[in-house]
Amino acid sequence: MTALTGKRLVASILAAALTASCAPTHVAPISTAGAAFKPDPDERKLWDEARAEEKKLREKVALYNDPLLVDYLQGVADRLTPPGMTANPEIRYSVSVIEDPTLNAFAYPHGSVYVHTGLLARMENEDELATVLGHEMTHVEDRHTLRSQRDAQNKQMGFAVAAIAAGVLTAGASGHAYEQGNWTQGAMIGVMSQVLVGLGLNLAMMASVNGYGRELEREADMGGFDKMTRAGYDTRQAPKVFEALLEEHGDSSKAEAFFFGNHPRLHERIDSANEWLSAHPSTAPPNVTGDPEGFQARIRPVIRDDARLNIDAGRLPLAEAELARVEPLLPNDPIVHELKGRLALKKADAAPEAAAKAALKKAALASYRESIRLDPNRPVPHREVGLLAYRAGDFATACVEFGQYLELAGAAPDAQSIRDYRLELRKQGRCP
Numbered sequence: 001m002t003a004l005t006g007k008r009l010v011a012s013i014l015a016a017a018l019t020a021s022c023a024p025t026h027v028a029p030i031s032t033a034g035a036a037f038k039p040d041p042d043e044r045k046l047w048d049e050a051r052a053e054e055k056k057l058r059e060k061v062a063l064y065n066d067p068l069l070v071d072y073l074q075g076v077a078d079r080l081t082p083p084g085m086t087a088n089p090e091i092r093y094s095v096s097v098i099e100d101p102t103l104n105a106f107a108y109p110h111g112s113v114y115v116h117t118g119l120l121a122r123m124e125n126e127d128e129l130a131t132v133l134g135h136e137m138t139h140v141e142d143r144h145t146l147r148s149q150r151d152a153q154n155k156q157m158g159f160a161v162a163a164i165a166a167g168v169l170t171a172g173a174s175g176h177a178y179e180q181g182n183w184t185q186g187a188m189i190g191v192m193s194q195v196l197v198g199l200g201l202n203l204a205m206m207a208s209v210n211g212y213g214r215e216l217e218r219e220a221d222m223g224g225f226d227k228m229t230r231a232g233y234d235t236r237q238a239p240k241v242f243e244a245l246l247e248e249h250g251d252s253s254k255a256e257a258f259f260f261g262n263h264p265r266l267h268e269r270i271d272s273a274n275e276w277l278s279a280h281p282s283t284a285p286p287n288v289t290g291d292p293e294g295f296q297a298r299i300r301p302v303i304r305d306d307a308r309l310n311i312d313a314g315r316l317p318l319a320e321a322e323l324a325r326v327e328p329l330l331p332n333d334p335i336v337h338e339l340k341g342r343l344a345l346k347k348a349d350a351a352p353e354a355a356a357k358a359a360l361k362k363a364a365l366a367s368y369r370e371s372i373r374l375d376p377n378r379p380v381p382h383r384e385v386g387l388l389a390y391r392a393g394d395f396a397t398a399c400v401e402f403g404q405y406l407e408l409a410g411a412a413p414d415a416q417s418i419r420d421y422r423l424e425l426r427k428q429g430r431c432p
Helices: 003-017 039-059 067-082 128-141 142-153 159-179 183-198 201-212 211-232 237-245 263-279 292-312 317-327 334-350 354-374 377-392 395-408 415-427
Strands: 095-100 104-106 112-116
Touching: 003 159, 039 112, 039 142, 039 201, 067 095, 067 128, 067 292, 095 128, 104 128, 104 334, 128 211, 128 292, 142 211, 159 334, 183 263, 211 237, 211 263, 211 334, 237 263, 292 317, 292 334, 317 334, 334 377, 354 377, 377 395, 395 415
Parallel strands: 095 112
Antiparallel strands: 104 112
8 A cells, every 4th residue: 555545535524524513622631620520420431441452462562571660660650640630539641661662652541651761761860750641741741642532523524533543644655665665664663553543543553653743742742831830850851752763764764653653743842842841941850850760771772672672674774773772881781792792693694895894794703702701591692603603604603602502501402402413523533
């Protein structure tokens, strides 16, 4: 499907569903009622639907397994939560992390907030993190899902129809990417859309792919800035979030169809943020609010692990930028050096010249050896050093490293192949 065809189909869907009524439905923020807030009947039904949808989501996606990171993110969310929300027994914010390298975050109307590792890995400090969380929390507090649902119903357009439209747009973007040769972009968009559309996750589709429209997204930005100010965060850091997301790190094919939107939308949000800052000068000193050490401790592994996800996705410039950022933060981490080896081999595969391939393989070998030096019990570097040595004709080294790999990972899926290589070398008398 081409992007143009997708847009025409969406236009047909929406034109058939819409009526003349376009007036938005306004409701008061949850925080204004404090402890007295009770969700309306259709809102309670919406929350029940959201909880059921969230259960499906959590069964399908990979949640990032770092309890201390979740604790830290929850602490930032708690700090941002206004008293009117804290006092309300009906709803609580909870933050979870999805292992995915795309730049995405979204919230369910009952308070569950999800952030992708790809977005967390772009954050430079807790103030930037507060920008992201404050935005999503405002969607919840200001009841944007309910407002969107009621507006859709006024127009005789259900959420399912709107979600289908979002899915068509996503599929159209994916198809256009494939047509242009951007295979990685098409795959990245396709994975997320398949999860959301395949499971019928209409609420997540609306929040992640389409957002709530320019008006409500701007309201969420402004509400987030207000939360940051009240919590003592430095709002001058907020525009830097949008600016960081504009960076491609040499990878113009990267697929970022979510959260902050495309480049024109990002520029709009930078302008809006700067306008807000002009009207509300920050009184917090830059880069000293929050918990700088806590932020670094929790985010360092995320950057490293997101680099792995980007290597897997073929987004090598992004992975290289992340590893360059995290290596000074984790200089003695064997996983970082193992990933540097993987990245160098991936780049060697794509290098057009023999000299460049040789140099990259040499760099990969050095990285794997450093990983082994830092932690001799990691099996993968032993296997990779063995394979590099075998291909270079250093059979004695290959035999030793294959043996180390089998001792450490004898039950691995590829263990039999490594045994066969070692047996071959022993029969040839090339093992020491």
